[in-house]
Amino acid sequence: MRGPRTLPATALILATAATLAAGALPGAGASAAPAPDYTITVDPRRAGPEISDTMYGVFLEDINFAADGGLYAELVRNRSFEFGPRDHASYTPLTAWSEVARGDATGSATVVDDAARLNETNRQYLRLDLAGGTEPGAGYGVRNAGFFTGMEITEGDSYDFSVWARTDQPQGTELTVTLDTAAGTPLAAELTRAVRGDTWTKYTGTLTATASAPDGGLTVTAAGGGTVRLDMVSLFPQDTFRGRENGLRRDLAERIAALEPGFLRFPGGCLVNTGSHEAYQAPNWPRERSYQWKETVGPVEERAVNHNFWGYNQSYGLGYFEYFQFAEDVGAMPLPVVPALVTGCGENRATDDPELLARHIQDTLDLVEFANGPADSPWGSVRAEMGHPEPFGLTHLAVGNEENLPEEYFENFLAFRAAIEAEYPEITVIGNSGPSAGGTTFDRLWDLNREADVAMVDEHYYMAPNWFLSNNERYDSYDRAGPDVFLGEYASRDNRFANALAEAAYMTGLERNADVVRLASYAPLLAHTQGTQWRPDLIWFDNDASWGSASYEVQRLFATNTGDRVVPSRATTTPGLGGDVDGAVGLATWATSAAYDDVTVTSADGETLLTDDFSGGLDQWSPSTGAGTWSLADGALVQADTTSTDNMLVAGDRDWVNYDLEVTATKRSGSEGFLIGFGVQGTGDYYWWNLGGWGNTRSAVEQAVGGAKSELVSDGTTIETGRAYDIRVQVRGREVTLFLDGEEWGSFTEPTPEPFRQVVTRDAETGELIIKVVNAQAEEAVTAIDLGRRANVGRTAHVTTLTGDPEAVNGETERPIAPRESTFRGVDHRFTYTFPPHSVTFLRVPTR
Template identity: 40%
Template sequence: MKAKIALVCASLAAGTALAAYAAPAATLNADFSAPKTPVGKNLYGIFFEDINSSADGGIYAEMIQNRSFESKFGTEKWTAVTKTGRAKDRIRVKKADPLNENTPVYGELTAKAADTGIANSGYGGMTFEAGKTYNGSVYLRSPDGSISSVTVYADDGSFKKTVASAKISGITKEWKRFEYQLVSSAETDKGRLVLLADQAGTIDFDVVSLFPAQTYKNEPNGLRTDLAKKLEEMKPGFMRFPGGCVIEGRTLADAYRWKDTIGPVEERKENENFWGYHMSNGLGFYEYFRLCEDLGAEPVPVINCGMTFEGPTQQLVGMADIDEWVQDANDLIEFANGGVTTKWGKLRSDMGHPKPFNMKYLEIGNENLGNNYFTRYREFAEELRDTHPEIKLILGAGYKESGVEFDSAWSQASIMRNLVDLVDEHYYTTPEWFLTNTHRYDEYDRSGAKVYIGEFASQSEGKRNNMYAALSEAAYMTGIERNGDVIELASYAPLFAKDGSTQWIPDMIWFNNTQVYGTPDYYVQKMFMTKKSDRTVKYTLDIASAEKTKSYIGGTVGLGTWSTTAQFKDVKVVDDDTGKTVYDSNAGTIGDFDQQTGSWSQNGKTFVQTSSDVNVRAVLKNPGVNNYTYTLQAQKTGGMEGFLIMFGVNGKSLYWWNMGGWGNNVSCIEKGTADARSVVSDSKQLNLVAGQWYNIRIEVRGETISCYLDGQLMHTVQDIKSFDPVYAHIGETDDGRIIIKIVNIAEKPKDILINLNNAKALPKEGTATVLSGARDTENSFKEPEKIVPVTEIIKGIAPSFTYTAKAGSVTVIELISK
């Protein structure tokens, strides 16, 4: 889409710069004379994982599905046909005398009559455009010498209309590669490729391939142009690849091994994808490095560290056998950066790229946890520090934004200080979390490892790619850019999703076989990537008191256990605003509680829970108050873990103090629902002793939680429930531009007073690129550009001016110094 530009006069209400006037919603004060904070040139990037059919059937332009018959379903997507319909002949999967050892399976058809063969409709029907050229290849042989030629057709899927054809001759008893070309005479999106034997007999097929002649940058074995263009337009600073869970696999046999993805495509080992479908590896590490080069993006590859996906069936490579996997890492660096006289550098050169790819980063493992991971990481890192000290090494911090595993990873990063350059944080959570955590990185240690936010996305209600999700991400990204001195890399995830073939939502870019559109999230990422500052100017954003609203955690309280039996007494809730006692168990019964799970009873004035189940809960039947103190005594009587002391319970939403969690080792506060929660506090060591009574006190005041055990403060959390309407960032670029990013999450326009103190040579006008829309609005295949950025010219720029941000908008103002 071409940029839309409008002239905005000072008299217009929304999206304008006006002379400064009273009562703005927010005041943005910048001091250009103060020291500035650097922002890395590659801060914003992309993460490509083969999820949601992103590669095969997606950006990888191969039109044939299961081209090598290597799918675990054998002849999946292949049909025996004649010129007029389905054939009675059967395609068989054979392994005798294969094309090569890496592709040990091929298809064989014994045709009882001429004009019998095989057909493939690709990924839900092939798209052929009138006048366009398609280049194909296939390995063929006739083991008994009965067939010497085949005719290749492209049709509309109906057996009635052929749109292109070609002839292949010279088939022998030995495997031979044949090329063919099709020029379509008509248009269809339900097409097939058909190969019919011109004689009766037996014929073997392998690596049946068809590509559009026009691929991205006209690369052989190339990429779908429209999808790759979407990436090019973003100008990403880096690209992470190939995963994600794909790198781990569900078994070691399915773990991603980069060496299987390079060399001639007919010699690449294919595999089952973690996400439940077959993976051809046609888009492998060579294609990845080439795409990074075309996009101007730094490669950030991820390798398996000898561990599969976390879970009860996780498989590990024993430490006695880990050397092979460590060597894979060394060899990957050599493939990317080595000279043409090295083993793997020569292979890169033979594939068509003598020049090194200049890889600088390597991530060891993906979302792996615990001591098994840290031990393996150290093994890799110590070796790579010796062999390739120039490579920045990345340690994973799991798959949550906080919690025991997260804290453990950062602790290990400190312990292995000389072996960890970046720590990779992943989080998929609510818009509210993003809005209340824009200052998350303000206090991060600047002397330790840098941060890589490898996967993040806002998941609005229904996990939709709507404007509200995009607004929350944009607000959060003002904090990312402000902390560009400690955050080195950040990437949204997932990148692509194919309509009707998704395993994960939301996603940045949606496509089908003929269309592609960017979501509001896509445009936010694009705006931040293409209009990134090189330095953050020191600034403050002050929200007017009239724009602030009081908010309370409030809610009712509850009792619970996890794999533990326990008893509770002296349960009391006091309203801190009135001093009145809201509840006192000494004057009540266990019937005052909604006993949701577990086995509850009452012994005198003591409440008893005797089930050893996990997630046992009883919630007080009380609407709750805004500010309160919740006290009780609790005793563990048996079991493996400890107490779940609930508060802030509102419907399904809750907080609980997890005391003795994770095998009776940890104390922390969790927030969410009974079925899904995140840790929102620090984690401390706590081992509960059976038979001992513990005095528990929880103070809930406004947005602040304080938890005390036996009079000692254990945790304090401020969980902001109200959101500022406006978020901002001010920076400058090396080429003299001032970049002002403003996010207005309110559903009304907001006036922002902008003071550019000590800025030199300001222009009289600038541009504002604005993405705006109602919170629920989304793009779609029917309306792919319902929400897109619009660029406006704004006048009245001065050292102090007011800009009116549109309702629900992300704005990037660019001022070019005189």
Template identity: 45%
Template sequence: MLVKNISVVAAFVASVCIMPAQAQNNTIVVKANQLKADIQPTMWGVFFEDINMSADGGIYAELVKNRSFEFLKPLAGWTFKGKERKEGDLLILNRQDKQTNNPRFIQVNPNHTAKGDFGIINEGFRGMGIKQGLRYDFSMLYRQPAAGVKVHVELLNAKNEVIGKTTISPVATGKEWRKLEASLEATATEPKGTLAVWFEGSGQMDLDMISLFPGDTWKGRKGGMRADMVQMLADLKPGFLRFPGGCIVEGYDLSQRYQWKKTIGPIEERQLLINRWNFEFAHRPTPDYFQTFGLGFFEYFQLAEDIGAEPLPILNCGMACQFNTAEMVPLDQLDPYVQDALDLIEFANGDASTKWGKVRAQMGHPEPFNLKLLGIGNENWGPQYIDRLQVFTKAIKEKYPKMQLITSAGTDPDGERFDYLNGQLRKMNADIIDEHYYRRPEWFLQNAARYDNYDRNGSKVFAGEYAAQSDKTVSIHNKNNWRAALAEASFMTGLERNADVVVMASYAPLFAHVDGWQWTPDMIWIDNLHVVGTPNYYVQKMFSTNRGTHIVPILKNNAPLAGQDSLYASASVDKTTNELIIKLVNVSANGLQQEIKLDGVSKLSGNARHYVMKASGLDVENSLKEPLAIVPVEEQWKASGKSLKVNLAPHSVNVIRVKHLDLVSFKKAGKME
């Protein structure tokens, strides 16, 4: 690493000015008509993993926890309320081989009870977020030999006061299971509500899949997703959506790996699985963390389509987590795993005449999802991974030669493990190599030029998981503060400057519930009623919503801006809108005045827009109380001539957009300057 970059880092961490005493060269040159590389539409995307209660209890809007009584403790999340409970009043029964995916149900046996004497209450995922005036949709599967039991459904606040109610009189069904549905409206807002289901009358009733959804789900889909969380993703205009992880793809062992075929079809037939984050960290145990797969592969594909992103599913490669059991399937028994990959491509892209395309069509999406990207393994490493990857690659490329495969570079961006994988994958001519970086802010500054000398013609790079760790990796003290976001922005200019090498990038993890997280930092924080974008989120948004079509050189002293004079930069042209887009990050504690000369432009006309993110201190964060403490603000000024004069605030991220370029001519430039 160059000495000048180390000095930048030391000064940044100390939050002091790094400018030497002598006068600085305040001129930045943008060669606006030299197109260095195409910027892929997938350049900035989002990475989703079911960690931090981001699926169940998060973006999947189901409010009832353990709705089908399949947790390790069948009544987890449920309590009996009413008068004295007698033996046999409530029974957990198991259908065993008759319903292997969802065997358990609850049997209630009320006997001449008045309303309120006999019922069950569900606590939700750290409570239920209830909104005044909103409709809530209740449903359950039930059967009863004869009519006689009336069902009361109530929303309760934290004081057990009723804030919404309805009553249902189910008909007799004999031995047949039926779905019962009803709606009720909340009369008050409550962040920690509960659901009460009371029984009145005499008889026997079997219940399963007891469910409650808010009426304001994304696109109004019943049983759908939490709209405010999806909107945060849509606002990023992401190029891709990677799913479902992450470490849950691997599983603690192979029996707990993610299997996509078990996540599609009717909701009541999807088999629940323990989430590995249930027990992964002794310092953050979450014994009620399971995956119901109401958010399954069909819903992930649908979500990607909704937000205009390329779907990027990741599949298990026959290896469990190497930090846990390191269990792996023998090579001669790998065929079912490979077939799962081939079947997934058919599910996504096949027409209704194919086996798996028909399944997709029956689920309500006759058109293909147009899958182009597929990940094989997650953070796997060693010769074992390469051996299995070769089998997958051969089978997939023979049948689907245009499918782009994402391959794992392991857990770290350097070291013996990374060097081995990077070397082997490049020998294989891997399409895209997934590199991960969880490091302190200093690392991101030091590595802003990481890709300047990568092979321009070899395998491409997916910066698949990155987040600056304000303390250290896997520390509960990591914060989503401005120091971390500023360092990430600096690094991201290096990713974008090298768009002919780096074709995809995503921050991770994506979501975290304030009462149910296992890992920090995270890009978006939620509680039961609110969603908050971190400074890191808004940095991502500044980059993703200001993506050009082609990179152009931005230089200072004839060198790319990667730390000189505290500045990090990238520049692009958007040929579709005829705009120049300049991203400038100032990590200095001092404001900087800069002149930006535009080579290849005969003149400027019209307005320039300047988006600025800055904070009163490096430790400032956004929070539920102050969700907009750090957000971009916009300034406009007149652009004319062939240069721009800009003031860069201390510790700031800046995006400048200049419209109506009058370019002398576009020309393809060769080697990166």
């Protein structure tokens, strides 16, 4: 391997861009090519695993305002006046609304829940008590400001308005509707509707914008006196995806469609199995319910709203019918997830109510009928009435999401599966393996899935880039006779190009193991820039625009260059990788108060490197991350702040290797346990043993690289308050063994990230070999590619390349990470190709 290049990153990017603009890749086709750094050997005469047509899909959950305020095109926020503090501490029934008086009109606006309501599932409505006005155009009412900075109104576009209304005035009440800016500037000609009668009636109309504004809003005023009641105030752009009523925001739907997803997993995620499992029951209905499909179908004005697990209100305007329809529109297999009545996502509760379990099982059977039943069946008729008499063609269904209680979850899963298979044996019922890539819960759930001959198991994990670079072989050893893998949620923890490169490298391993990994979806899919609960995300947007992250570009290229079958290949590796676990030691807490005592660090040959019984000062310790409230109390080191997180104190030398760290730790109060650091190199680079983490539900060793963490080993250990724990961490080279109260808790070998990864597939339709190479390092990779002497290939390959600064992030106005197309005319059965630094390359080689 040649030594590192010294070309500055900015110069490298410019040089790469200039070369690509000239129609070639750096070094490609050069007459005096340097000696290869790598070799890739391909055997095109052999056939590897077949790749599923549904290999790459998307997972859509209403997180980061992905649905309301995002993909669901409704522009009115809180359209049915159902918001409240249970959704978010700042919410009221008039969130996003303000009172408006035109001319000399006056009145009052009150949100009411009484017998005059629209229906039992839409209980709150707006009552306008009008005091009249004599001036022309006088009226009193409300204005809705939409989501965040306002409704994005575009000149020339048309918007469909609707409202349910009633009046107590025998002569009727005139409503005036308009679009305007926050300052009151009109954006469309006024629309008037005469409300007649004191029964709920739907009124509609169309507003066409005469000007554009980013802070638009919808104003509805009523003239005269008396009382008028309003509910389900709605404004939809007519330009929805495929022109659907109650449809989807076109630009977001088109970005998803461009991924050519093989499947659509919905509706969650943590929405599925958290909160109450009770159904909507008026009047004392639980506002924090798990997502239950029956509440989301039928007329939108009859759908219940719900507290969203991610901290806002969920309208269910985008419901199960719309999910199925969207899957059909983009050619994706629908893959719904139903609650297993065991909570996940940091909770540990399971139902002990057999009637509740039986009801959810029946709901799931009804879901299959809703999707696949004939139009004259009870639930198939609901689908037909909504405009889709033909079945949706459901084939796969998942039960549960990230449950932490393996036994309880699996008992319920088996009950679901038995009922589904008895009535619908053609449906594949998918289990899951918990919230992590490994550990006690993961291992136990996989054992249970294998023993029960489950068809497919859903895995979830979010890791640092190094983990993805180090675990390309994860599925090489999976049992080919066991369950298939559905990788339902995965991502590297940021949106830089470096993260996308690591994901791309990992995806070559997914494809190589396509006989085991049958489905895979990055998560989350969507994020509003002003309402984000989770990062990273695939597609970012605001009220006006949307753009794909660097990871989006990787996912799109893999999805559109998958191929039909893996072609066996092998590559040389990068020499000189790996090294000892070295660094200082640390003590920390997370949302917990803890005490530490009797710290000793001893080298493998018995030399004492550090000892501290905290009878003196803190001269040996310095803060590495966070703050915390650290002090000496009762002969121990105490962190007292139960709100402080990530607050490590560090002692020792970054060059320490081959040592034992011993410490006594006691949890005093708070929601978690304690953190024991080792191999500490700096603020964002360390290992720590997280005991009692994730709300004191489990424990794990995490490796932080550049601030991004990955789990290396974990189990279900929890920590008791007031109990002193003896902890020992033994570091020997790359091997680390951990002891809790004298018993071995676990061990791991330091991961070795490999920056050069490849896979080869064949496109059956075109006959092309697709050579996919990831070079996630700062040096170019000169590579000798051997297709075998009998390979009958064309001389010119089509090349698609992603390359750029590993720190680059795509945004609304700048897209530094975008595919570049070129051709390479030096293909033969043996040829040399230079892969740029920090790049993902797809070489489509024609075969004769």
